[in-house]
Amino acid sequence: MKVGLVDLPSQYLEIKDEINDAIHQVMVSAQFILGPTVSNLEEQIAEYSGAKYAVGVNSGTDALLLALVAHRFNPGDEIITSPFTFVATAEAIALAGLKPVFADIDPQTFNIDPEAIKRVITPRTRAIMPVDLFGQMADRTAIIEIAEQNGLELIWDAAQAIGGAFANKQLGEWTGSATLSFFPTKNLGGCGDGGMILTNSESIRDGLRKYRFHGSGGGYVYDRVGYCSRLDALQAAIIAVKLPHLESWNNARRRNADLYYSRLKSANVLLPFCDPRAHHIYHQYTVRSNHRDALKLHLKSRGVDTGIYYPLALHLQKAYESLDYKPGAFPHAENATQTVLSIPIHPGLTEEQVHYVADSICEFSP
Numbered sequence: 519m520k521v522g523l524v525d526l527p528s529q530y531l532e533i534k535d536e537i538n539d540a541i542h543q544v545m546v547s548a549q550f551i552l553g554p555t556v557s558n559l560e561e562q563i564a565e566y567s568g569a570k571y572a573v574g575v576n577s578g579t580d581a582l583l584l585a586l587v588a589h590r591f592n593p594g595d596e597i598i599t600s601p602f603t604f605v606a607t608a609e610a611i612a613l614a615g616l617k618p619v620f621a622d623i624d625p626q627t628f629n630i631d632p633e634a635i636k637r638v639i640t641p642r643t644r645a646i647m648p649v650d651l652f653g654q655m656a657d658r659t660a661i662i663e664i665a666e667q668n669g670l671e672l673i674w675d676a677a678q679a680i681g682g683a684f685a686n687k688q689l690g691e692w693t694g695s696a697t698l699s700f701f702p703t704k705n706l707g708g709c710g711d712g713g714m715i716l717t718n719s720e721s722i723r724d725g726l727r728k729y730r731f732h733g734s735g736g737g738y739v740y741d742r743v744g745y746c747s748r749l750d751a752l753q754a755a756i757i758a759v760k761l762p763h764l765e766s767w768n769n770a771r772r773r774n775a776d777l778y779y780s781r782l783k784s785a786n787v788l789l790p791f792c793d794p795r796a797h798h799i800y801h802q803y804t805v806r807s808n809h810r811d812a813l814k815l816h817l818k819s820r821g822v823d824t825g826i827y828y829p830l831a832l833h834l835q836k837a838y839e840s841l842d843y844k845p846g847a848f849p850h851a852e853n854a855t856q857t858v859l860s861i862p863i864h865p866g867l868t869e870e871q872v873h874y875v876a877d878s879i880c881e882f883s884p
């Protein structure tokens with residue numbers, strides 16, 4: 519049996535008529551950049567996430583970059599983040615002229631460890647940028663307390679967590695800004711790049727609207743040096759069609775996860791830990807094994823696709839060598855890179871496929 523990590527063609531076929539119709543409407547309106555389709559989506563996503571405002575941009579990476587830029591930090595200011603994340607998190611900090619400072623992860627949740635954050639705060643620290651990895655929100659309660667005690671801003675990289683919650687509060691209900699990605703394989707994905715920033719601050723919202731549009735409020739007048747980073751209407755129209763399905767897709771992921779938890783209880787892998795306060799939406803279902811590479815090969819031989827997110831921690835990447843971290847600096851992140859394996863969890867899986875993946879894992883002996 520073949521089991522893929524994602525199945526976007528089937529998702530398209532499920533809602534093909536609605537998508538095609540939405541694309542057609544944008545084509546005949548000929549309003550391709552921003553405009554009412556984008557502002558309607560911004561309102562819908564803000565409402566869905568419990569935020570006052572949402573600002574659509576070109577990608578999840580730009581959402582992070584512009585959220586940082588909108589705070590107008592000074593060059594070289596330090597932003598604390600996780601070394602175990604997609605590169606865009608640290609990349610956005612560096613591109614904004616700021617300094618990424620890493621803090622190790624909690625080995626259970628894979629998210630940044632609040633205690634580790636405390637240890638790397640310096641007089642130059644301006645913000646914390648936690649990542650809601652694999653669809654589980656980082657510990658909002660502990661991190662907000664640290665931010666408040668130290669006068670730090672918060673930018674949550676929620677690219678993988680749309681639809682998630684923590685302590686019964688949605689992404690947009692927390693202090694700070696949260697950034698989203700609509701990369702096609704995300705739980706809510708477009709058919710190209712796209713991203714959004716959620717915020718409850720009117721001034722950050724206004725800043726973002728200018729920064730995404732060359733630093734202009736319109737009329738070829740420019741207050742500041744900006745970016746060209748707008749969400750386009752075709753993406754917004756497609757995402758708006760998908761948004762009403764998101765809850766049921768996330769629930770299907772959670773059902774698949776439940777089935778894995780019950781089937782893999784006694785298998786020779788460590789199952790993902792779910793913080794009881796988190797409503798996990800399983801962007802990834804990531805198991806751990808000391809024989810990860812052999813397990814991956816075994817699953818491949820059974821037709822099961824898997825992914826390694828992520829194989830090398832950011833502090834050990836060549837691109838970030840000027841930060842001068844050494845191997846061993848973040849043992850939990852480094853151990854995760856050697857042991858994690860994400861198995862298929864997408865909402866299009868049949869129960870038979872989930873059982874097949876579970877059977878294939880159970881039969882693995884290193």
Ligand SMILES: Cc1ncc(COP(=O)(O)O)c(C=O)c1O
Nearest residue numbers: 577578579604606677699700701
């Ligand atoms: C944690 C995280 N941050 C940022 C991004 C960047 O998003 P994008 O690919 O839309 O630029 C992604 C996804 O790709 C991500 O997974």
